[in-house]
Amino acid sequence: MPILGPAPYHGNRIDVGFTLCDATNKMRQLMNNALKQQIAEELEVSSDELVSSTVLRDLEYWDSVTALTIMTLIDMSIGARISPDEFSEVQTFGDIEAIVENTSSSA
Numbered sequence: 001m002p003i004l005g006p007a008p009y010h011g012n013r014i015d016v017g018f019t020l021c022d023a024t025n026k027m028r029q030l031m032n033n034a035l036k037q038q039i040a041e042e043l044e045v046s047s048d049e050l051v052s053s054t055v056l057r058d059l060e061y062w063d064s065v066t067a068l069t070i071m072t073l074i075d076m077s078i079g080a081r082i083s084p085d086e087f088s089e090v091q092t093f094g095d096i097e098a099i100v101e102n103t104s105s106s107a
Contacts, residue, residue, distance in 0.1 A: 032100060035077045039096070042069050052094030070096070078104040 040047040044061045056062045067090070071082050074096075080103045090096055 032097075035073060035100065038073050038077075039070055039093075042066055042073070050093045052092065052097060054093040056090065056092060056096075074100060074103070080104070 036050060037047050040050050042061070043050075043056075043059050043066065045059060067087060071084070071087050075081050078100060082099060082103065086099065090099070
């Protein structure tokens with residue numbers, strides 16, 4: 001098993017092979033995948049069925065209680081509250097993705 005040497009040092013920074021931005025994006029992607037899975041479970045569909053063009057009102061289990069649950073899941077996942085007024089405009093899963101992306105970018 002090879003022994004790893006010290007990370008290359010460049011002036012006042014250490015080169016670890018990725019940037020903080022890369023790590024943040026990867027973390028956000030993992031979080032969004034987990035959130036998507038939780039939303040799919042609430043809607044009782046496969047996460048593969050949730051694509052940007054999925055019309056939520058066409059899903060059997062979409063109702064106001066599920067909408068509130070999903071708002072709570074988003075709040076817990078990204079740490080930012082979504083207003084009921086903002087969420088009332090949601091019609092597709094793509095709308096949810098946009099809210100999550102816009103909110104997590106500004107949080």
